Amino acid sequence: MRQVTITFPDNTTKTFDSTVTGVELLPWLKADDGFVVAIRVNNELYSLTRTIDVRSTVEPVTNRTTEGSNVYRRTLCFVLAAAARKLYPELRLLVGHSLGYGYYYTLESSGNKISIDREALEAGMRSLINDDLPIETRYLSYEEALELFRDSNQPETYRLLTQISRPRIMVNTLGGYSDLYFQPLLNRTGHLNVFDLIHYGEGFLLRFPPTAHPDKLTVFEDVPQLFAVYSEYKRWGKLLGVSSVGQINDLVSQRKAKDFVEITETLQNKKIAEIADRIAERGTVKVVLIAGPSSSGKTTTSKKLSMQLRVLGYEPLLISLDDYYQGRDNTPLDENGQPDFECLEALDVKLLNEILVSLFKGDEVDLPSFDFKTQSRKYGGRKLRMKERTILILEGIHGLNDRLTPLVPPEYKYKIYLSALTQLNLDDHNRIPTSDNRLIRRIVRDAQFRGKGAAGTIAMWASVQRGERNHIFPFQGKADVMFNTALDYELSVLKVYAEPLLRAVHPTEAEYSEASRLLVFLNDFSPIPSSYVPGQSILREFIGDSDFKY
Numbered sequence: 319m320r321q322v323t324i325t326f327p328d329n330t331t332k333t334f335d336s337t338v339t340g341v342e343l344l345p346w347l348k349a350d351d352g353f354v355v356a357i358r359v360n361n362e363l364y365s366l367t368r369t370i371d372v373r374s375t376v377e378p379v380t381n382r383t384t385e386g387s388n389v390y391r392r393t394l395c396f397v398l399a400a401a402a403r404k405l406y407p408e409l410r411l412l413v414g415h416s417l418g419y420g421y422y423y424t425l426e427s428s429g430n431k432i433s434i435d436r437e438a439l440e441a442g443m444r445s446l447i448n449d450d451l452p453i454e455t456r457y458l459s460y461e462e463a464l465e466l467f468r469d470s471n472q473p474e475t476y477r478l479l480t481q482i483s484r485p486r487i488m489v490n491t492l493g494g495y496s497d498l499y500f501q502p503l504l505n506r507t508g509h510l511n512v513f514d515l516i517h518y519g520e521g522f523l524l525r526f527p528p529t530a531h532p533d534k535l536t537v538f539e540d541v542p543q544l545f546a547v548y549s550e551y552k553r554w555g556k557l558l559g560v561s562s563v564g565q566i567n568d569l570v571s572q573r574k575a576k577d578f579v580e581i582t583e584t585l586q587n588k589k590i591a592e593i594a595d596r597i598a599e600r601g602t603v604k605v606v607l608i609a610g611p612s613s614s615g616k617t618t619t620s621k622k623l624s625m626q627l628r629v630l631g632y633e634p635l636l637i638s639l640d641d642y643y644q645g646r647d648n649t650p651l652d653e654n655g656q657p658d659f660e661c662l663e664a665l666d667v668k669l670l671n672e673i674l675v676s677l678f679k680g681d682e683v684d685l686p687s688f689d690f691k692t693q694s695r696k697y698g699g700r701k702l703r704m705k706e707r708t709i710l711i712l713e714g715i716h717g718l719n720d721r722l723t724p725l726v727p728p729e730y731k732y733k734i735y736l737s738a739l740t741q742l743n744l745d746d747h748n749r750i751p752t753s754d755n756r757l758i759r760r761i762v763r764d765a766q767f768r769g770k771g772a773a774g775t776i777a778m779w780a781s782v783q784r785g786e787r788n789h790i791f792p793f794q795g796k797a798d799v800m801f802n803t804a805l806d807y808e809l810s811v812l813k814v815y816a817e818p819l820l821r822a823v824h825p826t827e828a829e830y831s832e833a834s835r836l837l838v839f840l841n842d843f844s845p846i847p848s849s850y851v852p853g854q855s856i857l858r859e860f861i862g863d864s865d866f867k868y
């Protein structure tokens with residue numbers, strides 16, 4: 319029998335006479351805050367029931383961490399699926415996009431949405447949770463797994479498995495219900511006591527607590543525009559018969575991917591043209607403000623919108639908010655004592671507004687530029703005077719915050735919020751997070767143009783997301799229009815670039831867990847060659863060879 323040596327967070331070690339699981343290690347993994355939902359084994363995320371059979375460094379993952387919060391949410395989704403199957407055995411439960419701290423679901427039969435008994439469904443979930451039932455993780459043969467998902471009315475999971483073709487498939491089981499999740503779940507249901515179900519649209523929301531406050535739900539803040547964009551793209555995907563990764567993979571195998579790329583790009587260009595039409599119809603717009611989270615495609619969208627405005631006879635001019643940085647010495651510090659370059663106060667708002675007001679009056683203005691090497695502002699004779707058909711385009715994270723442009727009259731402003739909101743799911747119960755789409759975009763772009771490896775991008779991603787929560791998401795509801803920059807084929811292209819970068823992250827690095835998760839995720843996509851991607855595509859901003867200059 320093989321011995322296994324475990325090193326714990328306090329650097330103590332213990333040798334066990336045989337293989338062990340996280341459950342057995344819990345006496346040595348006490349969490350000071352929250353409860354342990356999983357463990358990291360040599361920087362890889364393990365469920366508490368997974369066997370450890372090699373020398374390992376182990377640390378607990380609690381519900382107060384991002385990883386732990388995701389484990390909690392996945393397990394809550396699993397319990398919902400189990401309760402829905404018991405209550406509505408003939409219907410398909412379909413997960414949609416996130417909305418606030420919640421996921422949108424529908425129950426469907428032959429494509430028709432069905433009204434649910436919310437109270438009965440919640441009671442079913444509470445019953446499974448109150449009984450503190452074990453969640454079993456086990457392997458099935460390929461044929462057994464296909465039979466399971468074929469007979470349980472999960473056609474997209476069945477489709478995906480036929481394309482992955484692994485000899486052993488890991489499934490999760492709760493009572494008599496089995497399902498497929500691609501990342502670890504809790505080992506028992508008893509901890510899942512903070513959630514809510516509320517009716518929304520034609521379905522319902524499964525609400526869960528935020529990572530920062532795992533013991534309580536936040537007040538639900540609706541963003542109808544965002545939901546409308548998602549719903550529109552979801553209808554479009556169903557119309558084309560492409561709403562899951564398995565269906566995209568079918569197009570690849572049938573050599574129809576190039577056609578789908580062209581259709582997807584045409585739709586996105588049509589949407590940008592519609593936005594330009596709305597700006598023209600308003601008649602009073604002098605400045606377009608574009609904001610969105612990291613890697614949402616702000617720069618390319620600005621350039622493509624400029625082209626559409628030129629078609630309508632306007633003279634669009636791009637002004638970079640980067641040129642209005644205060645400089646390191648005048649930038650406020652964050653809670654860690656480091657310069658907070660993402661806060662509004664890092665910009666010289668007073669100077670920006672003085673320049674905008676002067677331009678609107680018809681004055682000629684000397685525009686500044688900011689030298690990031692010397693951390694100083696320069697004036698190099700770049701002069702500008704607005705004409706009758708001139709429209710300024712400003713893109714940056716604070717574009718929707720009225721504190722950026724307090725001296726600009728509201729009728730002069732048109733605000734656009736960007737989001738990379740894919741309508742694709744992996745299967746019925748596994749969604750594709752918007753943040754994963756953007757993170758993979760950024761990993762590829764950082765490697766292509768900034769010489770940064772995947773570990774470096776992953777390491778700073780939490781800080782990027784914190785800035786988005788503070789400075790972007792609170793203002794998304796103030797946008798005049800929301801534009802979806804996601805391209806449903808893009809992850810099939812990005813995987814070719816991202817996989818070698820993610821494989822270069824070693825198990826000795828803290829970022830290995832996230833890199834491994836993304837590799838598992840990308841493994842579900844069949845590759846699409848980058849040669850199919852048009853030169854003016856938003857995707858070119860990340861993979862290179864764009865027709866635009868950046």
